[in-house]
Amino acid sequence: MSNKNFDFLNSITDISEDFFEELKSISVFREVPEGTQLVKLNEVPTKIYMLVSGLIRCYLITEEGKEYNKSFYLPICFVASLTALLRKKPSLFVFETLGDCKIYEIEYAKLMTLCKNNIQLSALYAKVLEVVYTKYEKRLVELISLDAKGRYLALRRQIPNLDTIIPQYHIASFLGITPVQLSRIRKKIDTD
Numbered sequence: 001m002s003n004k005n006f007d008f009l010n011s012i013t014d015i016s017e018d019f020f021e022e023l024k025s026i027s028v029f030r031e032v033p034e035g036t037q038l039v040k041l042n043e044v045p046t047k048i049y050m051l052v053s054g055l056i057r058c059y060l061i062t063e064e065g066k067e068y069n070k071s072f073y074l075p076i077c078f079v080a081s082l083t084a085l086l087r088k089k090p091s092l093f094v095f096e097t098l099g100d101c102k103i104y105e106i107e108y109a110k111l112m113t114l115c116k117n118n119i120q121l122s123a124l125y126a127k128v129l130e131v132v133y134t135k136y137e138k139r140l141v142e143l144i145s146l147d148a149k150g151r152y153l154a155l156r157r158q159i160p161n162l163d164t165i166i167p168q169y170h171i172a173s174f175l176g177i178t179p180v181q182l183s184r185i186r187k188k189i190d191t192d
């Protein structure tokens with residue numbers, strides 16, 4: 001991991017360089033091509049990922065085969081099918097790269113073993129869980145309280161170059177609308 005990654009981890013909680021090296025020792029760097037499913041539907045996941053470049057989407061598939069995007073992940077962040085990892089159950093979600101990505105992957109079991117013996121890692125893990133929970137809560141509030149235009153504007157604030165890096169049909173799926181509805185919302189915003 002580079003200094004940028006050390007700085008990212010330190011922005012979550014204070015960590016030492018020794019701890020950073022220990023974390024690096026259980027991490028594997030990978031370059032992953034676009035369209036790779038890091039976590040497949042109904043797969044019991046065993047890894048967490050730190051995305052350092054690229055874009056990942058998380059989605060679910062209905063019995064009819066329709067996809068609904070749940071989340072988009074931009075660098076630098078952690079990515080995992082958390083509930084499936086914690087419960088050692090099949091994932092209800094698919095995590096797929098939307099472009100070529102650079103990631104670090106860590107075996108969840110190794111991470112948990114380190115957590116038991118390292119107060120810095122335990123603190124980092126707790127802080128990451130807080131960040132994840134806060135993001136999910138914010139997303140839930142947006143789904144309940146905002147109309148489609150409001151959800152789109154909120155997503156644009158979170159991802160300033162949204163319309164150039166994510167295909168329209170993925171954005172529409174995330175917002176719970178059709179691509180045609182999204183096109184109308186964009187047109188209305190542009191004329192306002």
